[in-house]
Amino acid sequence: MENINLSLDIRQDIRTVFKDKRVFSLEYLPESIIYRDKEIRAISPYFISALRGDPLYHTWVFGASGIGKTLCMKSLGASFNDKALKMGINAKYIRISCRNQDVYSVRPTATKVLRNLAMNLSYNISEIKRNWGSDMYVEYIINCLCKRKLKIILVLDDIHLLSVKDINTLLGIFSRIHDLDIEDTRDIDIGVIAVTNKPFLPDELTRDVKSTFGRRIINFLPYNAVQLQDILSERALAGYKPDTCGCGVVAKCAAVGAQEDGDARTAITYLRVAGEIADENNKNKITEEDVDIAEDLIEVEQVTEVLRAQPRHTKILMAGIFAAQKKNKDEYSKINTTVVFKYYELICLRLGYKSLTQRRVSTIISELDELGIVCATTISKGRYGKTREIVPTFSGKAKEKINLQFLQDIGISDQEMDQLSIQI
Template structure:
């Protein structure tokens, strides 16, 4: 019986015509042929990097701008163009792109050097060696290449917040120790205040050139979306009105193109699943909720056990604002009942801060004068997810 219906379902799926022609065009990793509304920045960056083609060392570059403003796309695009150009005129150039947050292979000093070294052909174990040794291996590898090497560090702020700015200091000063090769660093971040937190020495050498990526406005977003929608959907599936709506919503949220594309893609998926042949505004509404829902549920699920326990305690206290002390009491009882080891209040306090940062709970500091100073914690979940999360957590802790 089940077999039969499932069979039908697959069959139906296969025969039904998809409304997409190339869904990939709406995904973050898609590289468009040309980058709309970024021509000036492309030109600027290209002119800074051009000296590599004459075998000269370009300035280090520091790029900043909010998420979804095209930083990564632009730099990757230029990197591609540059290396193919270098290839055609026989200039030795190697470009290494690392996303520190995404590739978790590179979020510490050791791992970054190991990763870079591997990109150049060395084999470096994941652990066991002193960091300085790994750095030496990397340096040797670089020098052996006898070429210009451009290292692109996407989301550098992650690296610094975890390990301090010594890494960058080492990297930026490396060229001095090398006999044959040259190294150029391109740092990318969406933390606009990041530069201020750096050691002045590092700062001045990293940001020989600074480039700001401003957010897209609604009109620009519309162009981008329209172009991508053209590639991604069959013609007539998405009309201009929907694209405009989509762009407007994303523009409201600081001109984040990635979000806009996500919204459109999910809306398309929803329409397709519902068997509709056109994407309409209704689908956008559902998509907006869905994205929210998925994001929150995913973050909660991926939390470590103790963090979930803390969240669950907050949920069980259920309702008004509670203090850190209240949460800790409930948490302790819960741990004892479910056989989980009890962490110190110090640690729980940190876990609460983390949940706050993730936007799952809100924790406001408040002083009660004579009666101490504590955080007031309340749940901060969209109501759609609340039930689901409660279910997930209570089954995990068996209550």
């Protein structure tokens, strides 16, 4: 009894600006979707065909990150499943994210998507074996559909995360199910909606897949700052207590989202983190300064998350880049590959690792450039050949925090780094 009282007291003591924090989570479905009428009108016929018993057809859905593609699919899919149930129609919407299909591995594959679909359709998942190949899953899926005389609208979300070969395989299978020699496929159908933020993806597919899948396209346009402001205002109203989050805060978060290609996800993250900062400081109102602090914090989190997942030598090289820049003292100064390599070799020596060749290090720099962690520009030095100038892409304030966390990760102190710098 004592414990219960204690926990109640604690709850009362905690001051928070949040009314309902779930409102800011990725899974949250807002009550209304604003500024997406045109896109929803364009997608609806794909769902309506299934309710009418018409043949299903496929489409691509294109649009930048965080602009409501998944949200619209989930919302349309839920109301479709509801309607189909009420009308007694054997049709189902299934969304498979090509992002996380398996908690044990990071790389998505066509086989995992097929396994996921099989699990989704099965009434007895113990029949599905982990070691099946794609063919077995396809056979199982078709059998499930045939037994239930089922038509499905299959949303393959973030399909670009699969390899082009796997996309060819999947779209090839799904757009040719009536040609498969498995069972009588008259009563079944699959309509695929392939969602991606890579508009040139279809060009990379085989001619056969392009022709069977078709070239229908629905485009989602990025939100502008005003639209983002309205989306955020609704979130703030649902997630924050009255009078804790003013228009200035919402406008500032919307401006950040607008800068990031109209990304509502980023804007919502800023709104949430700003609230968490206000809570940490025991304030009863979020301020625009909290958004500024959120900006640094989010940048640090994003970069450290990416760097933490990198192999040891990439981390050491990154430490070399930080150190070389620190010695230059200018936040935006560029450093060349030769200097970075010298630092890299010294840190390897200090930590007792055999350093990689300069050629391999050069590849790692390109990888860091691809990850958006550094910007590496090739410059010609005339008859002295070419070199690359490197600058980290994140701001000065974030850089210090990232550097410190990062040095801790590879096991070298800031002071030791300073001593190494003297040798260069």
